[in-house]
Every structure is written in structure tokens, then in C-alpha cells.
Amino acid sequence: MSVTAAKGFTAAGIAAGIKENGNPDLALVVNNGPRLAAAGVFTANRVKAAPVLWSQQVLKGGTVSAVVLNSGGANACTGPLGFQDTHATAEKAAEVLGLSAGEVAVASTGLIGVRLPMDKLLPGVEKAAGELSAHGGEKAAIAIKTTDTVHKTSVVEGDGWTVGGMAKGAGMLAPGLATMLVVLTTDADVDAPTLDKALRAATRTTFDRVDSDGCMSTNDTVLLLASGASETTPPYGEFAAAVERVCADLARQLIGDAEGASKDIRIEVTNAASEDDAVEVGRSIARNNLLKCAIHGEDPNWGRVLSAIGTTSAEFDPDALNVAINGVWVCKNGSVGEDRELVDMRYREVHIIADLAAGGDSAVIWANDLTADYVHENSAYSS
Amino acid sequence: MSVTAAKGFTAAGIAAGIKENGNPDLALVVNNGPRLAAAGVFTANRVKAAPVLWSQQVLKGGTVSAVVLNSGGANACTGPLGFQDTHATAEKAAEVLGLSAGEVAVASTGLIGVRLPMDKLLPGVEKAAGELSAHGGEKAAIAIKTTDTVHKTSVVEGDGWTVGGMAKGAGMLAPGLATMLVVLTTDADVDAPTLDKALRAATRTTFDRVDSDGCMSTNDTVLLLASGASETTPPYGEFAAAVERVCADLARQLIGDAEGASKDIRIEVTNAASEDDAVEVGRSIARNNLLKCAIHGEDPNWGRVLSAIGTTSAEFDPDALNVAINGVWVCKNGSVGEDRELVDMRYREVHIIADLAAGGDSAVIWANDLTADYVHENSAYSS
Incomplete structure (x- = not known):
């Protein structure tokens, strides 16, 4: 309607x-x-x-x-x-x-x-x-x-x-x-x-x-x-x-329905010192091409999440960061957490939680993976 | 040696x-x-x-x-x-x-x-x-x-x-x-x-x-x-x-030798109000995935250059912007310039000039195109 x-x-x-x-x-x-x-x-x-x-x-x-x-x-x-x-x-x-x-x-x-x-x-x-x-x-x-x-x-x-x-x-x-x-x-x-x-x-x-x-x-x-x-x-x-x-x-x-996407990525940033911090971190993760490629390859590459967080001005201690991918806390205290082999990424929707351990604010950013289809659609089609 | x-x-x-x-x-x-x-x-x-x-x-x-x-x-x-x-x-x-x-x-x-x-x-x-x-x-x-x-x-x-x-x-x-x-x-x-x-x-x-x-x-x-x-x-x-x-x-x-790249893009920002402005604009252009795809497709898509410039805080008047791709001024005064069909993009090196018409400073940023090979290399290989 x-x-x-x-x-x-x-x-x-x-x-x-x-x-x-x-x-x-x-x-x-x-x-x-x-x-x-x-x-x-x-x-x-x-x-x-x-x-x-x-x-x-x-x-x-x-x-x-x-x-x-x-x-x-x-x-x-x-x-x-x-x-x-x-x-x-x-x-x-x-x-x-x-x-x-x-x-x-x-x-x-x-x-x-x-x-x-x-x-x-x-x-x-x-x-x-x-x-x-x-x-x-x-x-x-x-x-x-x-x-x-x-x-x-x-x-x-x-x-x-x-x-x-x-x-x-x-x-x-x-x-x-x-x-x-x-x-x-x-x-x-x-x-x-x-x-x-x-x-x-x-x-x-x-x-x-x-x-x-x-x-x-x-x-x-x-x-x-x-x-x-x-x-x-x-x-x-x-x-x-x-x-x-x-x-x-x-x-x-x-x-x-994003161009060429095979995954919809829900990025939830939690325990941020402010909502602005949470949004800044969420966008940095959302825009990291290497992470977007990893998600496309169903690879729970949490190192790329941390390297994206590290480029922001948000309040956090690198040794206190925690990251979960589809419910598995693959990064704890800025280092190796639960076994990444436990992460099931077969479905279109992927959930990433980035816990900044710096406060009580949060935000959710939605993103897509980066695929060869995206490249094809945007190199072959003038838009 | x-x-x-x-x-x-x-x-x-x-x-x-x-x-x-x-x-x-x-x-x-x-x-x-x-x-x-x-x-x-x-x-x-x-x-x-x-x-x-x-x-x-x-x-x-x-x-x-x-x-x-x-x-x-x-x-x-x-x-x-x-x-x-x-x-x-x-x-x-x-x-x-x-x-x-x-x-x-x-x-x-x-x-x-x-x-x-x-x-x-x-x-x-x-x-x-x-x-x-x-x-x-x-x-x-x-x-x-x-x-x-x-x-x-x-x-x-x-x-x-x-x-x-x-x-x-x-x-x-x-x-x-x-x-x-x-x-x-x-x-x-x-x-x-x-x-x-x-x-x-x-x-x-x-x-x-x-x-x-x-x-x-x-x-x-x-x-x-x-x-x-x-x-x-x-x-x-x-x-x-x-x-x-x-x-x-x-x-x-x-x-x-960048992963998966097929083009090396030299982005020269000229007539900026400051070197910082020139660098900010150059990086924004360098990171625009849609432009990187267009360059891969040998498409002189100057609209994507302008949309990238528009996201910055640099000093410029949108109606005074000029863009050249491989020597052809495809955008003049923020609008359609020389015929884009004149642009020859067959070679690996691509030159983009973004003229901000706002001062006398400049900077050069080097970037690569975005390709299916980049996606493949970074989705299949954990790094």
C-alpha cells in the first residue's frame, strides 16, 4: 500500500x-x-x-x-x-x-x-x-x-x-x-x-x-x-x-537489497562512553573493506574488527575490548577469546558485537559485505 | 642491495x-x-x-x-x-x-x-x-x-x-x-x-x-x-x-603490488585552501569504493569524485570544482565538462586531478582500484 x-x-x-x-x-x-x-x-x-x-x-x-x-x-x-x-x-x-x-x-x-x-x-x-x-x-x-x-x-x-x-x-x-x-x-x-x-x-x-x-x-x-x-x-x-x-x-x-551483497551485517557497539563514540566505532567497522571481505568469506576475522576500532577517537582501552561474532566471544580483553571455529556464518544475517568496556551507551549500524558482485555491478554500470 | x-x-x-x-x-x-x-x-x-x-x-x-x-x-x-x-x-x-x-x-x-x-x-x-x-x-x-x-x-x-x-x-x-x-x-x-x-x-x-x-x-x-x-x-x-x-x-x-589491484591511481588535489584540505579531499576520493570500482571498469565516472569531495570539510564551492581524468577535464565548474569519451583509461596508471579552486596548496595521494580479485584475496585468505 x-x-x-x-x-x-x-x-x-x-x-x-x-x-x-x-x-x-x-x-x-x-x-x-x-x-x-x-x-x-x-x-x-x-x-x-x-x-x-x-x-x-x-x-x-x-x-x-x-x-x-x-x-x-x-x-x-x-x-x-x-x-x-x-x-x-x-x-x-x-x-x-x-x-x-x-x-x-x-x-x-x-x-x-x-x-x-x-x-x-x-x-x-x-x-x-x-x-x-x-x-x-x-x-x-x-x-x-x-x-x-x-x-x-x-x-x-x-x-x-x-x-x-x-x-x-x-x-x-x-x-x-x-x-x-x-x-x-x-x-x-x-x-x-x-x-x-x-x-x-x-x-x-x-x-x-x-x-x-x-x-x-x-x-x-x-x-x-x-x-x-x-x-x-x-x-x-x-x-x-x-x-x-x-x-x-x-x-x-x-x-x-544492497548491490551485490551476500550478507547483512548488524554491528552493535556496546558499553561505549557515549552514543557518539558508539556510532563512530560502528561506522568504522562498517566501512572496513578487509572485514567486509572476510564476512563475505564467512571468516570470523575479529582482528580486522579491532584494527577498525583502533582508528577511531572513541574512548577505550585496547586491552579491554571484547568482540562477539554470531554469539561467540572470539576476542576477550583485546586478545584471543573463544574458539573461532565455533562461529557459524552460513546465514545471510551476521551479528557483530563490539564491547568497548568504557561506559553505558550503545548503537547499532547496519552494513553489507564486500563482494565480487558489488565490484562487477559498480564497474560495469555507470550510476 | x-x-x-x-x-x-x-x-x-x-x-x-x-x-x-x-x-x-x-x-x-x-x-x-x-x-x-x-x-x-x-x-x-x-x-x-x-x-x-x-x-x-x-x-x-x-x-x-x-x-x-x-x-x-x-x-x-x-x-x-x-x-x-x-x-x-x-x-x-x-x-x-x-x-x-x-x-x-x-x-x-x-x-x-x-x-x-x-x-x-x-x-x-x-x-x-x-x-x-x-x-x-x-x-x-x-x-x-x-x-x-x-x-x-x-x-x-x-x-x-x-x-x-x-x-x-x-x-x-x-x-x-x-x-x-x-x-x-x-x-x-x-x-x-x-x-x-x-x-x-x-x-x-x-x-x-x-x-x-x-x-x-x-x-x-x-x-x-x-x-x-x-x-x-x-x-x-x-x-x-x-x-x-x-x-x-x-x-x-x-x-x-597492492592486493588484487589492476590500476594505480594518482590523485592530485590542487588549488586547495590548505595542504590539510588537499590531503583530506585526496583521501576521501581514494577511499570511495564506488569510484574505485568505476576506475576498475575504466569508466571516467567524475560524479563519484564530486560526491566524495562533498563529504569533506575542505573549503570549496561546489559550483567551482573541476576534475580531470587522464588529462581530460570531464568536470568544469561543478558540472559537465569535456566529453568523457575522450578519456583513455587502458593503462595501469590513472591520473585524477581535483581542482578545488579555493587556494594555492596541493597534495598527491596514491590509491588502487577495487577489484573482484581484491575481494577474493581478502575473503579466502585470513590475514
Whole structure:
């Protein structure tokens, strides 16, 4: 049900011809109100795509009536002309939907450094507007796929209200955020500042802790739109929890479909002196290519975990570090622990615990292994 | 000629049985004086191997009479017993050579988290001492190889004096330093503080700017020993330049033999606001897995260069960035530049220039591409 699970939203997904292979490549999500509140979180990359620069401006108003999303081109590093293309896209959607362009967010994904084929994209916006439906969420989720093998959707039901969403992302997945586009919708009656608070809290512990390949995108966009159509204003805690559940579910789906990956690695850093320390250590482990190769080879190579921890500024004593892989404490007190032969790594999900023995904070980072398939996909395919 | 090119040094390389395949695995380098001055630079990793902790103490005295190096085991993350093993190694060398153990440096490389077979290593030290020769530099260089396909040596002749050296390192190559062991020797008559100054200056712009795979080792050690046997004290500038040339030559050899690599990538960051900015940007580009895959695929994917630059804190305007790949300015002013079809990437060496248009400083970082062979070597081989 994706972005149309919540009342008050319509969506469409079509093939506009942006992708040369004819696959769906353009999605439209419309908030029919009565409320048009919205919040957004964008990539921390300082090289930002034109649609990110545009949508950041739109979100400042706290109102979004529609979102146009395209795959098949990132419209990043395309200069002033690329920004004009994004502007024209918003204008086109505003025109056919009878809205103000200043309330239309735009998101793009695909190859960096190439202009979008506007002669196909603009008619596509008009075509998508003609196919808007309260059952269009699935098609919208399909239209934003790039190298994704499956489309990703999630829905959580509250007491009389709903949060749903869709995501795409398979490579360039790293904090701040992943190469991903996410649109969440809710029919809860919630104002823009509250949406912003709930969305930032949720992304901080979900999308922002996904680190598939250490590469930060130019296009990451996560939007949360509220229609108010349920006429219910849930308690903040319940609402924020629902938003976080949808984000966590979608984030887990991104890791599960990462380019070329054969393992999903859950890295839990425990007993850290601070949450920041735990996150820094988790990311360092997540980005260690040698460890990622070892996990691919089902080799519980805890020495590579320790060498990754050693590169951080987190508080710890090297002789107090403990590491467990799939439940076996292979490293105790910075040295050899339980027999590594006991570690069973046959399954896709691998759990690493890094105990810093320095405090009471913790964090979980999700990563993938490094495989020949990842190399192949990213050396043979321009993205 | 390696470490025995300079007068006053003898060396040996033997098979002690540390490696199960019977290959050479133990090297001994002895400074016969008259001077016994030395300097050392070690890994910045906070998880340091026992031989690093030991040798750091030895180097504090500024005197090194001998260096024992072994491949086949890193003696890292081995706890107090591992440190005792290093101590016993130094004691054994001191005993058979008639030296003080406090003047014997030790360096190890190989798998982390495994104790060394001391029943083989200690007799090996005695055997190596019996084979010391003024022509033993080549054998010593061979005995420190791990996954290296070739041994690495370099010699620069001064006016009546010589600097020579050997290096090993093929994976876990990243600043601070690489997974590498390097011993440099000179017969110049230079005191320890001057050696330290020249060595730090040289490693800062050579070994420290090699980033093959972003992974920092627990064992990196670079030693520079001076015998004074030439009875010549060169001007500092000439001496420092010779040390830097040997370091640069060895660093380039490390990149050229990196595990699984098919390309050597020279990343030059120009017009940076500071040298620190240039180095930060160069390392970010060097570590971008997606770019490393693209280079492997001979795809001049400059968008991945820009997305890597965007993750740094360096001073730049995204709309002023320029990128050249093998001489073609594929990105100008943050947007599409010359035709990417003009880029010829058939050769092993690839040159990337990232022009930050923000100042007058620059830096060069060397990296490798990311290949299926790298994944294979590091998933199938525990190291």
C-alpha cells in the first residue's frame, strides 16, 4: 500500500521514457489534505543535486502538496541548467494539478552529471497526473527503483491513523543519508514542526545508521507528508514510534537489497562512553573493506574488527575490548577469546558485537559485505 | 642491495618455519656501526601489535643495533603473552649477537590474533645470525613478504654516502601508515634527532599518502638506521631528499603490488585552501569504493569524485570544482565538462586531478582500484 496506505493521498507510477529500457521511471505522490504539512531530511553531502536544493527550499514553508520523483537520472552536477530543469518539473506538476510550484517537492536518482531528458519527463508528469489513484502507492514505489531488485514499502497502523511509505536505494548507501529516496505519508493530523521532530528522531537511528558501502550520495531525500484526513491527532510518542518503525523497516529492506551483497551485517557497539563514540566505532567497522571481505568469506576475522576500532577517537582501552561474532566471544580483553571455529556464518544475517568496556551507551549500524558482485555491478554500470 | 647497500650493515633472510608453506619468513638486519643511530615511525592505529609497542620503547633511546622482522604472524591482539614473545625475540637476538636487548627492534606482519610459534622463531633468529652478510639485503627483503608478489627495495647514492631500504606491504594499506614494514639504512654519519626529522618529513609525503584500501594496520613500522660507516655527514637538505626519494620509490612499489589491484591511481588535489584540505579531499576520493570500482571498469565516472569531495570539510564551492581524468577535464565548474569519451583509461596508471579552486596548496595521494580479485584475496585468505 506504500504511500497510499494513509487516507488523503493519491499516487501514480509510470514509464516516461527517461530510462532507455522502458521501465517505470516517474512517480507522483499527491497530498489531498485537508492538511498539507510536511517535513524533510536531505543528504549531508555538500555537493547536492538540483532537486535537493529545490526541495530544501520548498520544505522551508512546511507545506508540500505533491512530490515528483524520477529514476533514470540524478540531475546532480548539472549546473544552473539542471536547476532550471527541476524548477520546470515542479512548475509542470503545479500546472496540471492546479497547485503552486512552491509546494511541489522534486526528487531524482540515477547517474550523476547528466541532464534529464525534459522532453520525456514533462509529458510524463502530465501522464502520471492522469493516472493518480488511491491505490497507486505500489506503482509509485516501483517507478523509483534503480538497481533495486525489489521495491520497498512499509505500513504501520495506529489507533485510527496510519503511517506508510516507500523507499528506493541499493548502492551509495551511507549515513547522511544513503542514496535513497523515501516518501512517507500519514493521515494523522500533525503539524509541520511535529512532523519534523518525529522524522529527524527516526532517521537519526534508522536511515542514518545504514552504511552499505561508505559512499554518501548527492541526492538523498526523505519526506514525510501529513494529510490530516483521519481527523486524529495521536499522542506524540505513539506517532514518533510509528514513524520510526516504518523508517527502520524500510532501512532494513535497503540493506537486504544492497548491490551485490551476500550478507547483512548488524554491528552493535556496546558499553561505549557515549552514543557518539558508539556510532563512530560502528561506522568504522562498517566501512572496513578487509572485514567486509572476510564476512563475505564467512571468516570470523575479529582482528580486522579491532584494527577498525583502533582508528577511531572513541574512548577505550585496547586491552579491554571484547568482540562477539554470531554469539561467540572470539576476542576477550583485546586478545584471543573463544574458539573461532565455533562461529557459524552460513546465514545471510551476521551479528557483530563490539564491547568497548568504557561506559553505558550503545548503537547499532547496519552494513553489507564486500563482494565480487558489488565490484562487477559498480564497474560495469555507470550510476 | 636493499638494506645492505649502505656500508656498515649486514643482513640475512631465512625460512624459520613460521610460515607453514616453508617460504622465507625471518629477516635480521644488523648495524655494525661505528654509529648506531636510529629513528622510527609507527602506525597511528590505537590497537598496536606487541612488536610496535616494544620497538617504540627501543626507539626512544635513539639507538638500534639490530632489527628482527618476521612474516607469517602479526603478533597483534595477543595480550601480555604476545608482548613476552616479542621481548624474548629481542633477548634472543641480543644473546646471539652480543648486544643489549634494549637496542633490538622487532617488527612482525601476518595474521592478527594468533601467537607466534616461538619454538620456530627463536631458533630462526640464531640461524639468521649465522647467515648475516654484507650481501644479505635481498634475502632479508624476500623474507618479509606476505601477500606481496615481489620484494621491494630501493637505493639512492649521495656524495660518498648511501640510503637504501626494503619494504613489504600489499593489503591494509592506508595512512598512518600502510600494513607495511620498512627498514631504511644509511652509512651517512647522522645523529638520531636528524634521522628522526628526515624520516618524519619523508613519511609524511610518501607512505602516509598511500591509501590502497582505507584500512589502517596494527603493525606498521618504518625504521631508519645510520651506521656512520661512510664517515661523511651530508648537508641536511641532501640527506633528507635522499631519504624521501627512497621512501617515495618504495611507496610507489607498494601501490604497484597492492592486493588484487589492476590500476594505480594518482590523485592530485590542487588549488586547495590548505595542504590539510588537499590531503583530506585526496583521501576521501581514494577511499570511495564506488569510484574505485568505476576506475576498475575504466569508466571516467567524475560524479563519484564530486560526491566524495562533498563529504569533506575542505573549503570549496561546489559550483567551482573541476576534475580531470587522464588529462581530460570531464568536470568544469561543478558540472559537465569535456566529453568523457575522450578519456583513455587502458593503462595501469590513472591520473585524477581535483581542482578545488579555493587556494594555492596541493597534495598527491596514491590509491588502487577495487577489484573482484581484491575481494577474493581478502575473503579466502585470513590475514
